[in-house]
Amino acid sequence: STMEETDREAVATAVQRVAGMLQRPDQLDKVEQYRRREARKKASVEARLKVQSWINLSVVYHERCQVMLRALNFIGNEEFRKNELHITYREVAAFFLVFLLSCINYLYFASSVVLYVIFLCRSVPEIVRETHDLIERGELLQAHRKLMDLECSRDDLMYEQYRMDSKNTHDMNLIHTYFGDMQKLSEELAKQLWMVVQRSLVTVRRDPTLLVSVVRIIEREEKIDRRMLDRKKQTGFIPPGRPKKWKEKMFNILERTVSTRIEGTQADTRESDKMWLVRHLEIIRKYVLDDLLVAKTLLDQCFPPHYDIFNRLLNMYHQALATRMQELAAEDLEANEIVSLLSWVLNTYTSAEMMGNSELSPEVDVNSLDALISQNVVDQLLSKYMSTLTSNIIGWLRKALETDKKDWIKETEPEADQDGYYQTTLPAIVFQMFEQNLQVAAQINEDLKTKVLILCLQQMNSFLTRYKDEAQLYKEDHLKNRQYPQCYVQYMIAVINNCQTFKESIISLKRKYLKSDMEDTLSISHANMDATLDIIAKEGCSSLLDEVFMDLEPHLNELMTKKWLMGSNAVGTICVTVEDYFNDFARIKKPYKKTMTLEAHRRVVVEYIRAIMLKRISFKNAEERKEGAERMIKEAEQFRFLFKKLAAGSGEDTEGLCDIIEAIAEVIKLTDPSLLYLEVSTLVSKYPDIRDDHIAALLTVRGDASRDMKQTIIETLDQGPSQPNPNYVPIFKEITVPTLTVPKLLK
Numbered sequence: 001s002t003m004e005e006t007d008r009e010a011v012a013t014a015v016q017r018v019a020g021m022l023q024r025p026d027q028l029d030k031v032e033q034y035r036r037r038e039a040r041k042k043a044s045v046e047a048r049l050k051v052q053s054w055i056n057l058s059v060v061y062h063e064r065c066q067v068m069l070r071a072l073n074f075i076g077n078e079e080f081r082k083n084e085l086h087i088t089y090r091e092v093a094a095f096f097l098v099f100l101l102s103c104i105n106y107l108y109f110a111s112s113v114v115l116y117v118i119f120l121c122r123s124v125p126e127i128v129r130e131t132h133d134l135i136e137r138g139e140l141l142q143a144h145r146k147l148m149d150l151e152c153s154r155d156d157l158m159y160e161q162y163r164m165d166s167k168n169t170h171d172m173n174l175i176h177t178y179f180g181d182m183q184k185l186s187e188e189l190a191k192q193l194w195m196v197v198q199r200s201l202v203t204v205r206r207d208p209t210l211l212v213s214v215v216r217i218i219e220r221e222e223k224i225d226r227r228m229l230d231r232k233k234q235t236g237f238i239p240p241g242r243p244k245k246w247k248e249k250m251f252n253i254l255e256r257t258v259s260t261r262i263e264g265t266q267a268d269t270r271e272s273d274k275m276w277l278v279r280h281l282e283i284i285r286k287y288v289l290d291d292l293l294v295a296k297t298l299l300d301q302c303f304p305p306h307y308d309i310f311n312r313l314l315n316m317y318h319q320a321l322a323t324r325m326q327e328l329a330a331e332d333l334e335a336n337e338i339v340s341l342l343s344w345v346l347n348t349y350t351s352a353e354m355m356g357n358s359e360l361s362p363e364v365d366v367n368s369l370d371a372l373i374s375q376n377v378v379d380q381l382l383s384k385y386m387s388t389l390t391s392n393i394i395g396w397l398r399k400a401l402e403t404d405k406k407d408w409i410k411e412t413e414p415e416a417d418q419d420g421y422y423q424t425t426l427p428a429i430v431f432q433m434f435e436q437n438l439q440v441a442a443q444i445n446e447d448l449k450t451k452v453l454i455l456c457l458q459q460m461n462s463f464l465t466r467y468k469d470e471a472q473l474y475k476e477d478h479l480k481n482r483q484y485p486q487c488y489v490q491y492m493i494a495v496i497n498n499c500q501t502f503k504e505s506i507i508s509l510k511r512k513y514l515k516s517d518m519e520d521t522l523s524i525s526h527a528n529m530d531a532t533l534d535i536i537a538k539e540g541c542s543s544l545l546d547e548v549f550m551d552l553e554p555h556l557n558e559l560m561t562k563k564w565l566m567g568s569n570a571v572g573t574i575c576v577t578v579e580d581y582f583n584d585f586a587r588i589k590k591p592y593k594k595t596m597t598l599e600a601h602r603r604v605v606v607e608y609i610r611a612i613m614l615k616r617i618s619f620k621n622a623e624e625r626k627e628g629a630e631r632m633i634k635e636a637e638q639f640r641f642l643f644k645k646l647a648a649g650s651g652e653d654t655e656g657l658c659d660i661i662e663a664i665a666e667v668i669k670l671t672d673p674s675l676l677y678l679e680v681s682t683l684v685s686k687y688p689d690i691r692d693d694h695i696a697a698l699l700t701v702r703g704d705a706s707r708d709m710k711q712t713i714i715e716t717l718d719q720g721p722s723q724p725n726p727n728y729v730p731i732f733k734e735i736t737v738p739t740l741t742v743p744k745l746l747k
Contacts, residue, residue: 124150128181135188138210144217147185148224154179155228155239162237176240183241190246193217197253201291204298211302219304221246251312258316261287262324270334277328277337281344284324285354288317293359310363318369321349325372329381335388336440338381343443345372382448389437390455397463400429401470408474409485414494422494422587427501430460431509438513446515453513457525460506464532471495471536475543482550489544493587496540499533500589506530541588541596545603548581552607559611560701565628571635575642578604582646594647601643605657606734608635612664613694613737618703622671625702629669636661660687660731668702676705677713684717689730693737 021027021034127150134143157175161168196203196214203211225243232238265283268276295313303309325345333341350356350366357364404426407414414422434456441452471492478488485491506529510522549556555577558570578600585596619625640658663686667679680698684690692714699705699713 124179125181128185131185132188135185135192138192140189140192140210140217141213143185143189144220147182147189148220150179150182150185151224151239154182158239159231159235159237162235166236186241186244189217190249193246194249194253197250198257200254200257200299201294204294204302208298208302211299215303215307218246218250247307254313255316255320258313259320259323261291262317262320270337277333277340281340281348284321285344285348288321289354289357289360292317292364293357296360296363314364318372322370322372326377329373329377333381333384335385335392338385338388339440339444342378342381342385343440346378346444382444385448386451386455389452390459393433393437393456393459394462396433397430397459398466400426400433401463401466403429405470405474408491408495410491411486413487413490416587420587421497421589422490423497423501424491424494427498427505430463430502431505434460434509438509442513449513450515453509454522454525456509457506457522457529460502461525461529461532464502464529464536468532468536468539471540475539482547489547489581489584490587492540492544493584496537496544496592497587497589499537499540500591502533503530537592538595541592541599544581544585545596545600548578548600549603549607551577551581556607556611559608559616560614560628561616565617565624565631571638574604575638579642579646597643597647600646601639601657602729602731604639604643605660606731608639608661609664609731610735612701613697613735615697615700615738618701619668620703622704625668625704626671629665632665632668633662636665656725656727657731663687664698667698673704673709676702676709677716680713681717686725687728687730687732689732691732691737693739694732694735697737 022031127146131143131146131150134140134146154175158172161171161175165171193214196210200211221244225245228238228242262284265287266276266280267283268279270276273279292310292314295310299313300310325341328341348354349372350369352358355364355369356366404424407424414424417423437452437456438449441449474488474492474495478485482488506526510526514522552574555570555573558564558568561568564570582597582600585593588596617628619628636658639661643658663683667676667683670676670679676699680695684695695714695717696710699710705713
């Protein structure tokens with residue numbers, strides 16, 4: 001029969017359609033999806049058939065419209081307008097009104113659509129309740145399926161209404177109002193989706209299926225959006241709330257989540273923790289790296305490839321970091337905080353500890369990442385850092401010197417290094433501070449490290465000038481009361497030794513932190529510092545020798561006096577006192593100790609010769625001259641022995657100085673006056689800086705030269721040649737002779 005043939009054709013067509021749908025193995029996964037699509041088509045066809053049958057019945061309904069017209073008259077009367085009817089009756093009346101208007105305006109076809117509305121609306125509240133329950137239970141896919149069905153029904157009705165009369169907003173609003181709860185459902189579902197999206201990096205580890213469901217829902221909505229927009233182009237109609245743009249919203253939520261995650265890592269403030277920024281940056285580093293690794297290994301699999309989710313997230317993190325770094329850069333940062341920030345931005349961010357991590361490769365290419373902060377901001381921060389560091393270093397150096405000065409007046413000796421040399425902590429404190437700042441600067445780049453080194457050495461130069469002034473004040477204060485400070489000698493030794501430590505530390509610092517090609521830029525500065533340090537050490541040594549000679553003064557005053565000639569032990573006391581001081585001076589580092597020993601030797605000899613030139617004694621006869629001369633030779637030997645002992649290990653020949661005393665003794669000892677000129681001329685040829693007043697004073701001490709003889713010898717000597725030792729350092733120029741007793745003719 002015809003019916004059977006139709007069934008066979010239908011089965012054949014169905015088989016053909018199914019075969020077309022299932023050509024590849026992976027399409028088997030979509031069987032359920034195809035089944036639902038066909039079911040919807042079937043329902044749609046059945047609905048259209050129902051509508052057609054309603055049209056056929058519209059003739060019957062025509063008669064009933066007459067009754068509806070009477071109802072319309074009733075609704076329009078005064079009593080109704082006065083709102084005396086209950087609200088529910090108004091709603092019912094509204095439906096009747098729509099139906100009636102439809103009958104009048106669109107003949108009988110429109111009435112069938114309205115009847116469809118009324119028929120459908122009976123089940124809407126029930127579907128809304130079911131959908132709400134599904135959302136609450138977290139069954140988001142099923143909830144969305146029901147929501148789609150509701151929206152599809154509403155949208156189809158609205159579309160039909162729009163086609164029949166696009167200007168009839170009243171009927172359109174009536175449909176919209178009746179489906180009002182559906183909009184709330186959509187918002188409720190969206191809220192759940194965004195909660196999952198916000199926690200996507202956690203969800204993907206705990207329940208990836210949930211995240212996949214959310215992505216599927218968003219994809220469905222995107223397709224509906226596209227379909228509705230296409231229909232709008234063709235017909236001008238688009239349902240309320242479309243396009244939803246849930247994919248765009250999802251990315252916006254992800255972006256906000258990333259920003260909040262970055263901002264939320266600051267747990268401390270400067271007031272609560274000095275290391276707040278270091279901690280903040282380290283937490284950011286850890287979070288970002290962990291998040292991106294999860295995004296690459298897990299999240300990427302939950303999204304369709306066209307979402308490009310990893311690169312989108314990478315870009316979001318980069319933008320959020322750039323914003324955060326710019327905010328931090330704009331804060332009033334301290335010097336160490338500026339370095340922490342720049343080091344993180346310029347080095348850590350692209351290092352293997354973060355974006356350069358091998359597990360992020362090849363998706364993340366550090367060379368293609370934009371800078372987190374502009375070069376202009378970097379330059380501003382570096383400028384501020386150098387300015388802050390300059391004032392900090394000045395302050396640190398001043399404070400270090402003040403602290404060191406407090407040690408100088410202690411009643412306990414200074415510390416000694418492993419070799420027993422006295423020292424204070426000043427050089428260690430200063431160079432430790434320099435080292436710390438250079439290590440910090442090196443974290444950023446070579447250029448900054450060089451700038452910081454130059455700054456440190458410039459400030460060191462100024463600091464050493466202050467150090468010199470303070471050492472001088474220390475000496476002057478001591479001279480006002482030699483009993484105070486109690487350990488003056490020991491601390492002055494420490495100051496001298498510090499000069500050597502400073503020299504060594506400057507060389508070490510330059511070797512460690514300065515490129516060889518930059519050496520010339522600091523050579524002048526280095527030479528200045530060395531010169532200042534030498535002055536400090538020299539003045540320190542000089543002040544210590546002043547200390548010695550102040551104690552020696554009463555004993556030096558005994559030399560070349562009657563008491564001395566009678567057998568005073570002044571030189572013995574001088575030697576013991578010098579040796580005692582030099583027990584402390586053994587704590588002076590070698591280059592300065594060597595200089596000090598030579599200087600002490602020289603000054604003892606100078607003072608001894610000065611005592612001769614003071615003419616405190618004039619020998620009366622040859623016996624006294626012999627006795628005095630032999631005593632001088634003996635004492636010269638004592639000095640020679642003492643300073644040889646003190647200079648042990650220095651390898652320095654110091655005997656030449658004591659030879660001068662012996663040469664003078666030979667002039668005094670001479671018994672034959674006729675040979676006096678020869679003896680004096682020998683003395684002058686050896687020591688050409690002897691002046692006429694020195695010879696006159698020497699002859700006065702001899703006691704047997706007349707005024708004429710003195711004049712003759714001096715005048716003759718002026719014409720004689722000189723044969724000084726090439727190593728001789730002039731000594732007589734330091735010795736002045738009292739002028740009151742020198743005859744004017746001998747000048």
